[in-house]
Amino acid sequence: MALERRTTRFAAIGAAIAMGGGLALVGAAPAQAFDSPEVAEYIAAADIRPDESTYVGWHDGAAAGGSFADATDGDWGLDLAGKVQILNGFDEDADNGDLRDLIAGGIQWSASNAYFQIPLFYDDAAGAQQYTTLRPADPVQSYADLGQQWTTSKAIAGTAYAANATDTLENLLAAIEGANPAADDITLLGYGVFVNSGATGNLYSIKWGSQLTLFGQPEAAPELGAAPFADSTALAEYIENEYQGTIYDGGTFTQGTAGQLSVDMGEAWEGAGAWAAFTFFNVYAYSTPVPVGVYQTDNTGLLTVPLSVETLAALTPGEHLVTVTYAIGSSEVEQNYADAIVKINVLAAPATGAGAAGPALAETGFDATLPLVGGALLLAAGAVLVYRRRAGASA
Numbered sequence: 001m002a003l004e005r006r007t008t009r010f011a012a013i014g015a016a017i018a019m020g021g022g023l024a025l026v027g028a029a030p031a032q033a034f035d036s037p038e039v040a041e042y043i044a045a046a047d048i049r050p051d052e053s054t055y056v057g058w059h060d061g062a063a064a065g066g067s068f069a070d071a072t073d074g075d076w077g078l079d080l081a082g083k084v085q086i087l088n089g090f091d092e093d094a095d096n097g098d099l100r101d102l103i104a105g106g107i108q109w110s111a112s113n114a115y116f117q118i119p120l121f122y123d124d125a126a127g128a129q130q131y132t133t134l135r136p137a138d139p140v141q142s143y144a145d146l147g148q149q150w151t152t153s154k155a156i157a158g159t160a161y162a163a164n165a166t167d168t169l170e171n172l173l174a175a176i177e178g179a180n181p182a183a184d185d186i187t188l189l190g191y192g193v194f195v196n197s198g199a200t201g202n203l204y205s206i207k208w209g210s211q212l213t214l215f216g217q218p219e220a221a222p223e224l225g226a227a228p229f230a231d232s233t234a235l236a237e238y239i240e241n242e243y244q245g246t247i248y249d250g251g252t253f254t255q256g257t258a259g260q261l262s263v264d265m266g267e268a269w270e271g272a273g274a275w276a277a278f279t280f281f282n283v284y285a286y287s288t289p290v291p292v293g294v295y296q297t298d299n300t301g302l303l304t305v306p307l308s309v310e311t312l313a314a315l316t317p318g319e320h321l322v323t324v325t326y327a328i329g330s331s332e333v334e335q336n337y338a339d340a341i342v343k344i345n346v347l348a349a350p351a352t353g354a355g356a357a358g359p360a361l362a363e364t365g366f367d368a369t370l371p372l373v374g375g376a377l378l379l380a381a382g383a384v385l386v387y388r389r390r391a392g393a394s395a
Helices: 002-020 099-105 169-178 232-241 309-313 377-387
Strands: 039-043 057-060 067-070 078-081 084-089 107-112 115-123 129-136 149-152 166-168 190-195 200-208 211-215 247-254 259-264 280-286 290-296 302-307 318-326 340-347
Touching (some): 078 084, 084 115, 099 169, 115 169, 149 169, 166 169, 232 318, 290 302, 302 318
Parallel strands (some): 247 340
Antiparallel strands (some): 084 190, 115 129, 129 149, 280 318
């Protein structure tokens, strides 16, 4: 079930990046290219308050009768049973951003049979505060775009829009903004999803501006998977014939002294940003290969890999390559593939110092200056992530 959990997540990630990047170039998605999220968080069922007695933060805004829980079948996300309304409430007195700017930057979500919604305040012609909630007309929708059909939960003051009227999001926003042209813009109250009474649904992720929220329990660390390449010769052939990424400079290390290297996996995954957060990767150093370990990115997608004295001792002084590969599972590995490749330089320990190099491996001797391949990267962005899960993926 761990593989299912990961492939569900990466189906959402692949679709989001494809939509926001490459597909936008060919007109199959919104005209704007959505920004990548900058930071991520996990929200489990225990982090969501059961009512809105305190509105700010994650809570259930519906009356009693529904339920929500961490997925119980090993999948990622929340199981929802209506009537339930999972909202991240804002402080209405704070600056919660401009809705049009947020839409341009990317409001995206991954859910099943759950309507996304945006509650808001605005003023009517007399200056009286009004309330409505905007939601997509189709629950299958997974991103906000001004040209899509949306629905207003309340009548829009001073207009012909009655409760539950449907029009393009552009027209609904224009009507709300025009209800009192002299007033400030819309006051955003939050965002989230709801499931109708008697229905069931699932919630996996929401991107709101620079913030990405992943729902459910965080993944447990898998065991280190097998090495993706048998030896440095196989790795060199892969780099020459297939690899289309950057070979990163990981820096210089000295035998006998532990160190660490860092790789921005949000950048390595074609600008995925925080979509790469909380993700586990297998790390190997070549030639033999030398197992380094399995490590998890932080909430921004940054992967920090410690290089122990023992690991550095197993590498001859000179230049070596380190592979970073998505950790599919303890018994599975993406063979002959790497998500990122890092070049490191290893110096010999001082002759009189402790911890001099032990049994050594042949130096890879690879002088890597391969640049980032451009052009088609945006078109390939979604496919790159979905490709990670080609072994048994099921959304």
